Amino acid sequence: MLTTKISGLELKNPLMLAAGIMGTTGGSLKRMARCGAGAVITKSIGIEPKPGHPNPTMVKLRCGYLNAMGLPNPSYKLFQPEIDEAKHAGVPVIASIFGVDASEFSVIAGAINADAFELNVSCPHAEGYGAEIGTDPALVEGITKAVKNATDAPVWVKLTPNVADITETGLAAQKGGADAVVAINTLRGMAIDIESGHPILGNRFGGLSGHGIKPVAVKCVHDLYSALDIPVIGCGGISGWEDVVEFIMAGARAVQIGSAVGDNINIFSDISSCLEAFLSLKLWTLDDIYGMVHEI
Amino acid sequence: MLTTKISGLELKNPLMLAAGIMGTTGGSLKRMARCGAGAVITKSIGIEPKPGHPNPTMVKLRCGYLNAMGLPNPSYKLFQPEIDEAKHAGVPVIASIFGVDASEFSVIAGAINADAFELNVSCPHAEGYGAEIGTDPALVEGITKAVKNATDAPVWVKLTPNVADITETGLAAQKGGADAVVAINTLRGMAIDIESGHPILGNRFGGLSGHGIKPVAVKCVHDLYSALDIPVIGCGGISGWEDVVEFIMAGARAVQIGSAVGDNINIFSDISSCLEAFLSLKLWTLDDIYGMVHEI
Amino acid sequence: MRPVDAVITKFVDETPSTRTIFFDTFFEQVPGQFVMVWVRGVDEIPMALSYENAITVHKAGEATSALFELDECDSIGIRGPFGNGFGISGKNILLISGGVGAAPLAPLAERAASSGISVTTMLGAIKKDELLFGKRFETAGKVLIATDDGSEGRKGYVTDLLDDNDVDADRFDSIYCCGPEPMMKKVLDSSIIPEKVQFSLHRYFKCGIGVCGACCIDGLRVCKDGPVFRGDVLKDTEFGKFKRDGCGCKVKV
């Protein structure tokens, strides 16, 4: 009842593990798949091993979380075995990748074997990578095109909300040949320790995730659904089944869950069952509620 | 101990009532001043009377509030008596104004008598006004310049966070002659009623305020403090004295409080006394903590 | 809070112009509090809860008319209860109700009577068949009636009953009043000690949660500090004189 198809991938449910959460090892990806995720995205993988920013890298705030991991990853040269191990759980494994330019992205996509690629052009706190690329439609289009040329697998582009109009970068991704867009990555944010005046994160600032950003993400998904022809995957602040319904009604074909995994490792199976129960009660299918807000 | 000076205005404390909150009538502005605000900003005032968007215009979410009032206001032609009445409380009264272009802004600023003007170029849900102007540095500069020519009172520009880089519009305001900038207005957001698929707000989408947006606002203030020479006034998600300390450490000369007034009408005096106690305990002055995070 | 989905279970036509709408959800309230009623796609308006699971609507304009057009099993969105309700105190209380002002007063009458308080109601309407909740008030205590056209009870405004010998307002411990603002203003301006009277006010609500200020009377937020205010708080304010329209412009009451 919850099965979904997105850019050719069959999902048993529309709930995926978001990039950067439990995504560094084959073991952890496998666990999340076994905990009920319909697909899993890896931690973003780059050209060289990267230790990321110094701690504190993540802090829980009253509303949501602030993080600046700094894209720690063992590099694409070492990562294939983790993906292969993750595949054993039987759900699609999507490789999230990042780089400084189109050629780095293509090198990685050409070398890695995964069910799809998610291009992280939206990390708000990794200098030279991420959002500095993702706010420029021309770069987004160019990188997407290059990756499409480098691989036969479906390519998703993950967008940053830190722009004046997310449909501009969404359209650029579509023009570059993307098979889907993912919205959103974290919002730029900062927290300061008032006892000392120190920024709390080792990197001074970081990205805001968790429940507080959900209305921003829902609006982004809504706008992208209106503007694009390719499917939109929603992400940002999901912590319960009601949130998933809201995203799908806004126009998300599927969703990703990140921060909320910390407090509830069983969130995928919990949401799946509640979502099924809700749909049954309402006599609705996933297709019925997909983009529903646009018909009203 | 909490006195502050900003663009020539003497404030008994650095806590102001934000625009759009309890700001439509002289009586309500006076009440907020008597409840301890160091200054009060009016509801944004335009050229013609405007009823705003249909209800629901505001909803409390798990983290923060979503609103789309639609700039209801009685027009500048009817508003002077409200300002005059508000002045009786003895604190500076700042007129927030909006318009479609530089000439509308100047007409209003030329006709209204207030202690300062705050230019609302940042409302995310009023078509033709607000953020559509506030994301374009050239327009921001032009409008600021026009208003500076139309009035001798200090001019503040209120910025939207819905941009790739808020320092660009901040610098534009400074170039236009602004005496200060205010950051931030609300973040674009949306909420959907899952029982029906209806957007909850009458205007479908609106602006996110309240505690959840604080990390975004603190980061904007931080960046503006680094980039600009004029003072920055912080706003967004303040609900306690700790939040005020965080904003001042990030680089805010003063702050504005909006949504949190709903649940605590005495928030200004509550924060004032706690802030004084904190500074005494730490043997700090406001000046000591002003921009502290930049020295670390 | 997000609107709660309340599915309509029953309609009761109380008078030619008012209808009670029952739903499947119960809201615990202090009588006098209000809920925001969302007619999806139309508007959201403040309403008293006339029962724990019902509102009683007087047809006034677009949104209230839309409420009359709903069917059983349709649903509305309800947020609340919000605001401060009536404070019940004393052994002997008087209710003064005008028109649909009976909506918050009827549950008050029932709650007071059930705790052994003696309840007297002055019930007014434009004419006999517009008298609202007469039965409920009678079950709770004594009822005095006035109609504008004299079709039942005294002819004239319900406040005229105060001038009669029937009612000695001074002998009541507390007085509760809800109705059209000019009627409530008459009560405030009467010889009754204003500290004794609690008024439930109506203003144009936008946010309904005390943030926007649209509903203010001299800085008092009707939605959050009220809608129930003691008379002494309302003395020398705009109450009974001016209100604000949707734009915030001053208009005569």
Place this chain on the structure above:
Amino acid sequence: MRPVDAVITKFVDETPSTRTIFFDTFFEQVPGQFVMVWVRGVDEIPMALSYENAITVHKAGEATSALFELDECDSIGIRGPFGNGFGISGKNILLISGGVGAAPLAPLAERAASSGISVTTMLGAIKKDELLFGKRFETAGKVLIATDDGSEGRKGYVTDLLDDNDVDADRFDSIYCCGPEPMMKKVLDSSIIPEKVQFSLHRYFKCGIGVCGACCIDGLRVCKDGPVFRGDVLKDTEFGKFKRDGCGCKVKV
């Protein structure tokens, strides 16, 4: 939660390489939980609470060295306690401690002893003056000692004590183990029933709150699902074989 400001009140040099840092804030904990200790401007690292208001630090690298350079009245930021601590059960328990592994075990010993449980500790260190919290374990019960160089107790690893006739591991209801991973691996691989042993693990922590996955052992989050795990859960995992460095690269333990 944001870091709590903990002001340093006292230092106690426990051994040449470990120092206990007391602060003015008390944290209620289940022994075996951890806190994230923020040395502002340097790093934030996981530490056991060796007392409700203290950590005991072994100098290992940059952050731990920075902790040694602090003065009284300096402050550190503390978040936590996080994770799952030791489950105390049985009447007769054995603790196996290696090096600074004594930090979470000493409060466990005290809590167990104070509820009438019989506590035996096998305490190991590289040499005599590096034995940590010997007094605290003695006050709590019986102590058996091993040092790598034989300067006190049995010469050799603390796990060698298991081979002696001194200790019959089978007669204990529960066994608690913390120390260097190769030492803990020896315990896991010994003849002791793994279900009986609770291990407190060390991994490289980033978020510390179960989100990022940096600390995973075969998908188990040491920071959130642990740091205390029962032996049977660790059997046939990477434990004792591989760990991850800051980049997430596999490295030999």
